[in-house]
Amino acid sequence: NAGVMQNPRHLVRRRGQEARLRCSPMKGHSHVYWYRQLPEEGLKFMVYLQKENIIDESGMPKERFSAEFPKEGPSILRIQQVVRGDSAAYFCASSGWDRSTDTQYFGPGTRLTVL
């Protein structure tokens, strides 16, 4: 859905650099999910956040990866010291107040390439 904004759309990093991915949810949405998609594969859940809270980060690697959703501003997925295996499409999705039934609207994704 065009309402969820992600930037940048494409990001190229060299091994060891940091990647910072941004996601602005749809207006009025307070739930943000991050997913990773490798080429030719499905979407893997990484983390679920509400404003200023990480609700479930069970799908996110313990090291090098972090996520936040501050009171003001977009949600950020941060990958430190990137490696080639981090190359993937990263999608965020947002939903309304009822997380159990509300539709997730996906952003266009950020395609990360690690050289």
Add this chain to the structure above:
Amino acid sequence: GQQVMQIPQYQHVQEGEDFTTYCNSSTTLSNIQWYKQRPGGHPVFLIQLVKSGEVKKQKRLTFQFGEAKKNSSLHITATQTTDVGTYFCAGMTSGTYKYIFGTGTRLKVLA
């Protein structure tokens, strides 16, 4: 952990033929959603099923949720070239806050 499998992984059909993809969860689901992703695009929500045995239709698409709420199917009647893409199911287990996506079925429609 919870797993959601889809079959088939790939399907090539002639335009006008029917197509079905099946989704199976290792655990009982509270609800299931279906998405379509075009090549190079992002997942687009199609439908959500909540009730046991529920059937919903959208034009040529029919969605079904199994009685045990562990499986679901998507059937497309008389496929068109615009149906090309990968179809994902995504299930949520009660008490969790995340959707586990299926492995996807990639559909190619030959004109």
